[in-house]
Amino acid sequence: MSLRLIEGGRGQGDAPGLLIHGASQIATLAGGLRRGASQGDLALLDAADAGGPAAPSAPVVALWDGRVVGVGPRDRVEARLEANGYSLARFARLDADGGVVTPGLVDPHTHLLFAGTRERELVLRQQGAGYLEILQAGGGILSTVAATRSADAETLAAHGRRWLDEMLRHGVTTVEAKSGYGLDLATELRLLAVAHRLDAEGPVSVVPTFLGAHAVPPEFRTRPDGTEAYVRHVIDEQLPGVAAQGHARSCDVFCEQGVFTADQSRRILTAARGYGMAVRLHADELAPSGGAELAAELGALSADHLHTPSDAGLAALAAAADGPAPTVATLLPATTWFLMAGDAAPARRFIDAGVPVALGTDFNPGTSPTPSLPLVMTVACLEMKLSPAEALAAVTVNAAHAVGVADEAGSLEPGKAADVVVWRATSVEQLPYWVGADLVDVVVKRGRVVYRRGA
Ligand code: NIG
Numbered sequence: 099m100s101l102r103l104i105e106g107g108r109g110q111g112d113a114p115g116l117l118i119h120g121a122s123q124i125a126t127l128a129g130g131l132r133r134g135a136s137q138g139d140l141a142l143l144d145a146a147d148a149g150g151p152a153a154p155s156a157p158v159v160a161l162w163d164g165r166v167v168g169v170g171p172r173d174r175v176e177a178r179l180e181a182n183g184y185s186l187a188r189f190a191r192l193d194a195d196g197g198v199v200t201p202g203l204v205d206p207h208t209h210l211l212f213a214g215t216r217e218r219e220l221v222l223r224q225q226g227a228g229y230l231e232i233l234q235a236g237g238g239i240l241s242t243v244a245a246t247r248s249a250d251a252e253t254l255a256a257h258g259r260r261w262l263d264e265m266l267r268h269g270v271t272t273v274e275a276k277s278g279y280g281l282d283l284a285t286e287l288r289l290l291a292v293a294h295r296l297d298a299e300g301p302v303s304v305v306p307t308f309l310g311a312h313a314v315p316p317e318f319r320t321r322p323d324g325t326e327a328y329v330r331h332v333i334d335e336q337l338p339g340v341a342a343q344g345h346a347r348s349c350d351v352f353c354e355q356g357v358f359t360a361d362q363s364r365r366i367l368t369a370a371r372g373y374g375m376a377v378r379l380h381a382d383e384l385a386p387s388g389g390a391e392l393a394a395e396l397g398a399l400s401a402d403h404l405h406t407p408s409d410a411g412l413a414a415l416a417a418a419a420d421g422p423a424p425t426v427a428t429l430l431p432a433t434t435w436f437l438m439a440g441d442a443a444p445a446r447r448f449i450d451a452g453v454p455v456a457l458g459t460d461f462n463p464g465t466s467p468t469p470s471l472p473l474v475m476t477v478a479c480l481e482m483k484l485s486p487a488e489a490l491a492a493v494t495v496n497a498a499h500a501v502g503v504a505d506e507a508g509s510l511e512p513g514k515a516a517d518v519v520v521w522r523a524t525s526v527e528q529l530p531y532w533v534g535a536d537l538v539d540v541v542v543k544r545g546r547v548v549y550r551r552g553a
Pocket residue numbers: 209238239242352380383433460462463464465466
């Protein structure tokens with residue numbers, strides 16, 4: 099174990115350090131991206147192996163100035179901290195009380211910022227309406243676009259704070275947040291600026307993504323060449339403005355039959371790369387659309403949804419997984435569930451093919467109005483047959499890779515951000531098992547306790 103002093107940063111009251119002890123298990127997720135047989139490797143430290151959570155060599159996590167500085171048996175961690183010049187007196191103590199400890203969860207796919215709600219579509223779908231059918235009739239994404247265009251930054255920020263707070267209470271400390279309900283430059287920039295501001299406010303880290311190509315807006319739909327004209331507008335007008343603003347870390351496209359083709363998506367994403375943005379895609383959500391193939395071709399950070407990938411798309415992602423820059427398959431089982439699709443993305447095929455799998459909420463007002471990654475883990479276990487351990491890796495280390503923040507988040511290793519969750523559960527298998535329960539006891543963000551049950 100390497101311990102190092104990190105200067106500056108934030109303290110815990112008077113104590114710059116925090117020692118989390120008394121855990122039944124610590125899932126460290128150390129060791130990098132998970133795929134294939136390692137998808138469910140949690141790098142787990144189990145107090146039972148040491149004689150129980152209170153035993154001298156039970157596992158602990160030590161945090162200092164917002165960073166992880168030690169993980170492992172308490173006696174060894176404390177000895178090494180002292181040997182490296184840390185005074186144990188300067189560590190506050192946090193008793194996990196026999197609970198499980200994990201890294202803060204990372205939600206790698208959300209449409210965090212929007213105005214209005216769409217509960218009526220649930221009933222329309224129950225009556226047989228299709229998702230794209232509602233969209234083509236001017237509802238769906240387009241009704242949220244109308245509401246979002248008329249919402250000011252303060253309104254959007256208040257909405258964002260409300261739902262980030264919900265996410266935090268479900269153990270989430272990092273959130274990817276897409277624009278995409280503006281579909282004009284001014285509103286897209288407003289959404290990205292609000293996401294950036296919420297990140298600066300904290301405590302949850304917010305990583306903005308530009309999704310100008312989420313749908314063709316009404317003012318272009320009436321034109322015969324509407325989709326193509328809008329693609330050119332995204333490339334020529336929106337992307338330069340978004341790049342100049344500098345908040346979006348990556349660019350996303352809804353690559354789907356009836357929305358944007360693989361060729362149009364390629365042009366948009368290639369232009370985005372030219373501005374130094376990473377790329378990601380909504381790929382093969384409703385029909386095989388060449389999205390998985392395109393993600394692999396472009397070296398995308400992530401290909402998302404993948405409910406209906408082609409065999410060639412799956413093979414392309416598997417080949418990319420063996421290369422230097424694997425594309426993560428970010429699966430969104432709450433969406434297929436909420437759309438009453440009747441099945442889910444072929445997660446086991448991805449895992450068997452060695453493709454790294456992440457899970458996200460897809461939080462949005464139409465297809466997945468849930469802020470809860472633990473609920474998504476449950477749905478992944480039930481609908482996609484992920485094991486609880488595979489699901490936990492998918493919302494931590496692999497999700498951090500999908501967002502491009504793996505240097506900071508997703509695992510408990512020396513040098514990483516001190517983002518930690520203490521759960522009211524005595525084994526990691528219980529996290530998806532207590533369906534819909536409120537299991538989060540304490541959330542630590544950058545070394546500070548930012549949420550405590552009942553406080
Ligand atoms: O990921 N599929 C496209 N976008 C979102 C849904 C957005 C909406 O319906 O408002 C998704 O499911």
